[in-house]
Amino acid sequence: MFKANITITLRTSILDPQGKATGHALGELGYKAVQSVRIGKYVELEIDAPTHAEAALVAKSACQDLLANSVMEDYHVEIQELVAN
Amino acid sequence: MFKANITITLRTSILDPQGKATGHALGELGYKAVQSVRIGKYVELEIDAPTHAEAALVAKSACQDLLANSVMEDYHVEIQELVAN
Numbered sequence: 001m002f003k004a005n006i007t008i009t010l011r012t013s014i015l016d017p018q019g020k021a022t023g024h025a026l027g028e029l030g031y032k033a034v035q036s037v038r039i040g041k042y043v044e045l046e047i048d049a050p051t052h053a054e055a056a057l058v059a060k061s062a063c064q065d066l067l068a069n070s071v072m073e074d075y076h077v078e079i080q081e082l083v084a085n
Numbered sequence: 086m087f088k089a090n091i092t093i094t095l096r097t098s099i100l101d102p103q104g105k106a107t108g109h110a111l112g113e114l115g116y117k118a119v120q121s122v123r124i125g126k127y128v129e130l131e132i133d134a135p136t137h138a139e140a141a142l143v144a145k146s147a148c149q150d151l152l153a154n155s156v157m158e159d160y161h162v163e164i165q166e167l168v169a170n
Binding site: 001008019034037040055066 | 122
């Protein structure tokens with residue numbers, strides 16, 4: 001069993017209003033050190049696959065087919081093996 | 086300048102309807118290997134701080150004050166240094 005940790009972010013050329021609003025709110029709270037905020041999605045998948053490579057393949061095609069919008073978003077997949085108890 | 090990569094996830098005891106719906110949709114698309122899906126938020130902060138430790142402190146208090154709901158969510162912060170061009 002493998003776990004895929006997927007981060008999905010808006011491409012840098014795309015305006016991120018949610019991040020802008022959060023950055024503004026942090027500024028109001030006194031977080032002057034925070035220069036920019038961008039917000040994306042984080043998806044954890046548990047994948048039943050025989051090998052690390054096959055789990056990565058499943059996770060990447062799930063991103064392409066459903067999880068990410070490839071026109072405006074980038075995704076990054078990290079696979080870790082879950083050790084059975 | 087540092088970059089904080091923050092993942093915010095629902096605690097495992099909390100039901101994640103968005104993850105359940107996505108898992109169901111992946112099943113319909115034929116992703117039988119995907120056993121479970123949980124969805125969270127991903128936040129990237131650019132923090133102007135003198136040291137790694139101070140950047141981590143800023144990111145963690147931003148999570149506590151605004152980004153995460155500490156009753157139902159857990160957060161994980163990773164700090165990396167941005168090399169100036």
